[in-house]
Amino acid sequence: MYFGGTFDPIHNGHLQSALCAGQLLNVANVGFVPCHITPHKDQPRTSSQHRLAMLECALKTIASNPTGMNVHVEDYELKHDRSSYTLHTLQYLRQLHGANTPLFWLIGMDSLITLDRWYGWQQLLQYAHIAVVNRPGYLAPSDGVLGHWWAQHRASLRDIAGSACGKCILLNTEEMDLSSTTIRRLIEQQRRCKETSLQITQLVPQAVAEYINQHKLYLTSDTEKS
Incomplete structure (x- = not known):
């Protein structure tokens, strides 16, 4: 499972969401993917180097987490001096892991409701499942193109067993009102x-x-x- 973000700074809500989601998805590895240049938001307040250093500090504190999951930094986006598009990252991760390995990309509900603004968003499921965690004050899309897409691809954990990509999963994790x-x-x-x-x-x-x-x-x- 991979979790992308600016992490400016990384906080306990990020860590809790990632560990809870990883446990529900029964994954062995959780990769945090800090972005370099964000195409959708204002640029991060701090440099990529500082955000990476803070992320590494944070992951050391949960390295021995009770779930036994391996947590690590995936610095693919930091290596490229261009806008960090999730589609490009997923294409890289799919090539890295092979065609048959289940991959999950974790996002919050606040990101899901604007997913149709992302570059190549309708191609994302070709490379991974999208796992969504609740955020206070946000509801899943119910109409329009994005609402139709969500209804078409939403699945349960049982439905995705053994599949490599192609579905959306809403995870019932504890909501933490922190940003x-x-x-x-x-x-x-x-x-x-x-x-x-x-x-x-x-x-x-x-x-x-x-x-x-x-x-x-x-x-x-x-x-x-x-």
Whole structure:
């Protein structure tokens, strides 16, 4: 299973969603895929190098997770100085793993409802299953082209047993109302108030909080950015 994102910064919601989804899908490996240049959103606040370093810090904290899954970074998108399109990444991963290996691409419901804006979105299922986790305040598409596509391809875990790609699965995972945007705003607010320490250790792994503090990330002043 692979989980793509800007991870700006990686937080406990990302980690919890990935581990819960991997357990439900009964996968042995979970790869986190940090994007380099995002085609759909504003560019990340921090460099690819910082986001990769934070991700590596976070994964060390769950390396011995109770599920026994192997967690790792897949840096394919960071190696290419171009927009990071999921279709290109899935094509690479399919070639890497072979035609018959089941592959899952994990997204949140907030991403699913805008999937029809993604480059080559109707080709994604040729290379992987799309696994969707709930996000507070978002519902699955029910009409239009995307609603029809979702209804046509949605399947249960039992339906996809042994298949390599081609289906959408809605996973019943615990919803965590947390976002990287919220964390960045909290850090900025704390620094404006001259807090002596970052009070985000319940939102991100301790090692990530320390990295953010060490490198003075997410400052409002451009001249202060690391």
